[in-house]
Structures are given as C-alpha cells and as structure tokens.
Amino acid sequence: MSVDTSGIRLQRYTRSPASSGLAIPMARIALILVPLVAWEVCSRLGLINGFLFPAPSAILNKLWVQSGPNGNPPYAILWHVADSMLRLLSGLSLAVIIGTLLGVGLGMSQRARLVFQPIISILMPVPTLAWTPVLLLVMGIDNRTTILVVFLAAVFEMIYIVASGIEMLNVKMLWVAWSMGASRRQVFWRVIIPGIFPCLITGTRLGTGYAWRALIAAEMLAASSYGLGFMIYDASEYMNIGVIYGGVMMIAALGYLLENVLVGKIEAATIEKWGVLNER
Amino acid sequence: MSVETAKILPLRDGAGTKPKIVAKNVQKYFGNVLAMEDISCTINEREFVAIIGPSGCGKSTFLYLIAGFEKASQGELLINNELVVGPGPDRGVVFQEFVLFPWLTVLRNATLGLDIKGVPRQEAEERARKWLRLTGLSGFENAYPSSLSGGMKQRVAIARALSYDPEVLLLDEPFGALDVQTKNYMIQDLQNLWVEANRTIVMITHSVSEAVQLADRVLILSSRPSRIIADVAIKLPHPRDLRDPQVRRYEDEVTALLSAEVDKAMKRERQTFAGRS
Ligand SMILES: Nc1ncnc2c1ncn2[C@@H]1O[C@H](COP(=O)(O)OP(=O)(O)O)[C@@H](O)[C@H]1O
Numbered sequence A: 001m002s003v004d005t006s007g008i009r010l011q012r013y014t015r016s017p018a019s020s021g022l023a024i025p026m027a028r029i030a031l032i033l034v035p036l037v038a039w040e041v042c043s044r045l046g047l048i049n050g051f052l053f054p055a056p057s058a059i060l061n062k063l064w065v066q067s068g069p070n071g072n073p074p075y076a077i078l079w080h081v082a083d084s085m086l087r088l089l090s091g092l093s094l095a096v097i098i099g100t101l102l103g104v105g106l107g108m109s110q111r112a113r114l115v116f117q118p119i120i121s122i123l124m125p126v127p128t129l130a131w132t133p134v135l136l137l138v139m140g141i142d143n144r145t146t147i148l149v150v151f152l153a154a155v156f157e158m159i160y161i162v163a164s165g166i167e168m169l170n171v172k173m174l175w176v177a178w179s180m181g182a183s184r185r186q187v188f189w190r191v192i193i194p195g196i197f198p199c200l201i202t203g204t205r206l207g208t209g210y211a212w213r214a215l216i217a218a219e220m221l222a223a224s225s226y227g228l229g230f231m232i233y234d235a236s237e238y239m240n241i242g243v244i245y246g247g248v249m250m251i252a253a254l255g256y257l258l259e260n261v262l263v264g265k266i267e268a269a270t271i272e273k274w275g276v277l278n279e280r
Numbered sequence B: 001m002s003v004e005t006a007k008i009l010p011l012r013d014g015a016g017t018k019p020k021i022v023a024k025n026v027q028k029y030f031g032n033v034l035a036m037e038d039i040s041c042t043i044n045e046r047e048f049v050a051i052i053g054p055s056g057c058g059k060s061t062f063l064y065l066i067a068g069f070e071k072a073s074q075g076e077l078l079i080n081n082e083l084v085v086g087p088g089p090d091r092g093v094v095f096q097e098f099v100l101f102p103w104l105t106v107l108r109n110a111t112l113g114l115d116i117k118g119v120p121r122q123e124a125e126e127r128a129r130k131w132l133r134l135t136g137l138s139g140f141e142n143a144y145p146s147s148l149s150g151g152m153k154q155r156v157a158i159a160r161a162l163s164y165d166p167e168v169l170l171l172d173e174p175f176g177a178l179d180v181q182t183k184n185y186m187i188q189d190l191q192n193l194w195v196e197a198n199r200t201i202v203m204i205t206h207s208v209s210e211a212v213q214l215a216d217r218v219l220i221l222s223s224r225p226s227r228i229i230a231d232v233a234i235k236l237p238h239p240r241d242l243r244d245p246q247v248r249r250y251e252d253e254v255t256a257l258l259s260a261e262v263d264k265a266m267k268r269e270r271q272t273f274a275g276r277s
C-alpha cells in the first residue's frame, strides 16, 4: 500500500513542473545570456562604443587577471571581496542580534512600544548614507564607519519586523511555556525565537539587501584601500571601465548568493521543515 | 492493572476533602462586557470536576483564571489556600486549540515541560513516550505538528500536559477534535489512568456524556454572564459505561438542567433580536 501512495505522490509532484517543461529554466538562462552575447557581438563589431561598453569577455578577463598574482595590487579582487564581506557580515550580524533583542523588547512590552515607536518611525526612513558624513567625522575612514553604516541600514527593518512578528505570535504559546514554569531565558530561546523565525528570516533577507546597497555606497565614500565599492570608485577615477563593470557583476553575483542561497538554506532547514509555510 | 486499581478505589471523591481550588465571587469583565457574573465554587483535592455550559458562556475564561493567564476583575481564586497570581507548573493546561509548537517534533512537544524543569533528556523521553503511547501516537514521535490531523494534535496536547505531571490538570474540551471512536477509546483508557494519577482535574466540555462518564462532579454554567446554576455529584464507581442505566439517569438530569438554560438563553436572544428590529 505504501508503494502505491508513494507512486501517486511522485506522479503528482513531477507532473506540475513537467507540464511547463524546461521552458521556465530556459527562459531564465536566456534572459541573462542573450543580452550578454548581443553585447559581446556588438562590441566586437564596433557597433557600440568599445571604451564605454567593453565586451563581457574583456570584463571577465579583467576580473580574472585582477584576481590573480598579476593583479594590481596582486589578488586585488579577492581582497576587495574579503573586505566587503567582513564589513557586511559584521554589520549585518550586529543588526540581526541587536535588532532582534530590541524588537523582542518592543514586541513584548506595550509600554516600551509607546515610548520608542515615535523615535523609530522618525529614524527609520532616514537614508543610511545620510549618516555617513557624520560617522566619517567621528570615526574617520575606518572599517568601523562602514560597519556602522551597514548596521544602521539593516537594524531598523529588523526591529520593525521582529516587533510585528511578536505581535502576531499566538499568546497562548507563551502561556503554555509559562504554565510549565519556563524562565525568561527559556521563553526567549524556546518560544519567542523559534516562534518569530519566519520573521527573522524575512528581516534578515530584507536587511541583507539594504545592507549590501549601503555598504557599496559607504565604501565609495569611506573606504581607504579595499572593498568592492572602493574598487569601483577608484576605477572610475582612472577611467578603468572594465573594472567598474567587473565590480557591478561581482556585486550582483555576491548579492544573489547572500540573499537567496545563504538565507534560502536557513529557510529550508527551519520553517520549511516545520511546515510552517504550508500552514499559513 | 489500571482496571484493578479502579476496583480497589471504588469512589474517587472519598479521597478528596481538602479544598484545592477555591473561587470566591469571581467576576470577569472584558472591557465593558461582563463575561462572568459571580462564580463561587470549591474543587477538592483529587476531584475530577467537569464544567459544562452553553458556548460563549465563559468556560475557557474560567479555566484561564485558574491557570493564572487572566486576572479576575472581582473576587478571588485560591489554589492550596494561596491566591493565584500567575501561571505555574503546578497547573497543566490542555487548550481547546491545542497550541502545539510547530518547530518541535511530537516527542519534543511532549517532553517540553520536563525539559524546562531540567529533567535529564532520557528520563524525559521515557515519560513522554509513555503518554504518547497511551494516547495512540506511537510511531509519530518524530513528526512535526503540521503533518498531523486535528485529533492527533489534540492528543499530543494531552500527552504534553500529562507528561510533566502537574498537580492540577485543566482541560479545555480535550476531546473536541477527536472522532467518536477515538474519543470513546481514550475516555475508556484515561478513566483508569486518572483514577490512578490521583490528580485534581477540571475539564471543560460541552458533551454531557463525557461529563457524566468521567467526572465526580458536574458544574453547570448559565449563559453569559455566567453563574453556576447546578452542581451535580456523580456518585458512581469508575470505570463507567454509558449504557449503565445509573449513568444514563445522571446524563438525563444534567441534560435537562442544561437544555432549560439553553432554552432560556435562546428566548432572551430572540427577544433582544426582536426588540432591535
Ligand atoms: N480576550 C477577550 N477579549 C474580549 N472578550 C473575550 C475575551 N475572551 C473571551 N471573551 C468573551 O467572553 C465570553 C466567554 O468566552 P469563552 O470563555 O471563550 O467562552 P466558552 O469557552 O464558554 O465558549 C465570550 O463572549 C467571548 O467573546
């Protein structure tokens, strides 16, 4: 009997993607590849300005060289990526931790909400970059400045989403834990954190997007020697167009990996496994 | 084994004369709405009390007051002669809506109370597995709640409350989501266990047969704002069979009291409805 059901299930699962066939993946890849090929061809045939629009192959070649020992400085791209990641992940981790703590505090206490709501509503819409000049004056051109910008870019979203996640949490889940004699710490780790996990993931995902954008911009203003933003800014000073495009490509690729692959993995291991998404 | 214990202890109420839960003139408002007018009662140690009443009359609210989740607007609630100030591990609750933790497996849901107490994992699992077995959930220990049916979720909730062995069990329509077969089977099984467990049990139900089959006393609540309109002692040994004419007589008595109340409530509702239109 179990064999029968598994057969039925398999069929049901394979049918719906099969009906659309390979059309969607093909279209997805084509949408990226076709413009690149067209660009390459046009550039080589001289139909477009080869200086402003260097061929993709030339850009990739530039990236390759800059990543290797013959780069200027050697292994430049790797250093740029490493520095950007260090700043991004430090700022983002801080934002997730502090944003979660503050969000839980706000969500759990109506009094705190009443007190802090106005200030958060005022600060939240301020574009993060507006802070950069002040931070630069206070801390100088330093990793601390960029990390703080990343933190500010992500933390408000985190606070907001966590606090609203707590408001949506079924109070009776807290009741169950309290009636078992759970301490504050136990309630926090065993009920609140897993209970708002879908919100934590959404907040992290959105926060990563904001943080990434803020980081690149901040590095253009406030990085001394390394970072993808700095790399692009520096290249534009020297009209090094290939490096600019290469930087944009790296930013796009890394942003995709961070937002979709990393966060997506966490999602699959948690809320998808629990079946929380299906229940809604 | 449990059947034999039941025969040795013919009457549960013989054991309990010490007041466990005392409600004195408890009144509950939600905003301007008076949900509970005046409830006074005493539930003795090791007594099994069923509370029955029209839906929306405040049965769940009364249970939440005992559990310490809600505060009475007037009057006082005592447990072991002490004022209830909040929830605590001496009282275990089975919610009408189960309230399982979706991120924990069935087994982890059932061991939660023991985990929180700091009971070693192996012992906790052993005790939880026993209740999962008795509620017919063996084989589902590693399933997540989202994959269970409503009846199974309810049984996990029952196992979760029983596993950590609170002195008082507060059950809010604990068989509401079960199909008739499972329910009868579980009632048969739990009757003996509850006699053995020697716990104070307060069970909310809207089923008269559940109430007379399980309880030592049945409290009947009026419609909102609620008062206790009858307190019927069921002086019969466990396990009880619904086909027993004595059990039937109690069932008829409680049904009569309850339907008189429901009739009254319906009439009142119709009058206000007619008055409005
Ligand atoms: N938190 C609340 N806020 C406002 N009204 C409530 C709240 N909880 C319950 N009530 C009201 O109190 C009454 C009793 O509810 P409840 O105890 O759930 O009834 P029962 O369990 O007997 O069906 C209902 O009319 C319900 O609408």
Ligand SMILES: [Mg+2]
Pocket: B059, B060, B061, B096, B172
């Ligand atoms: Mg109810």
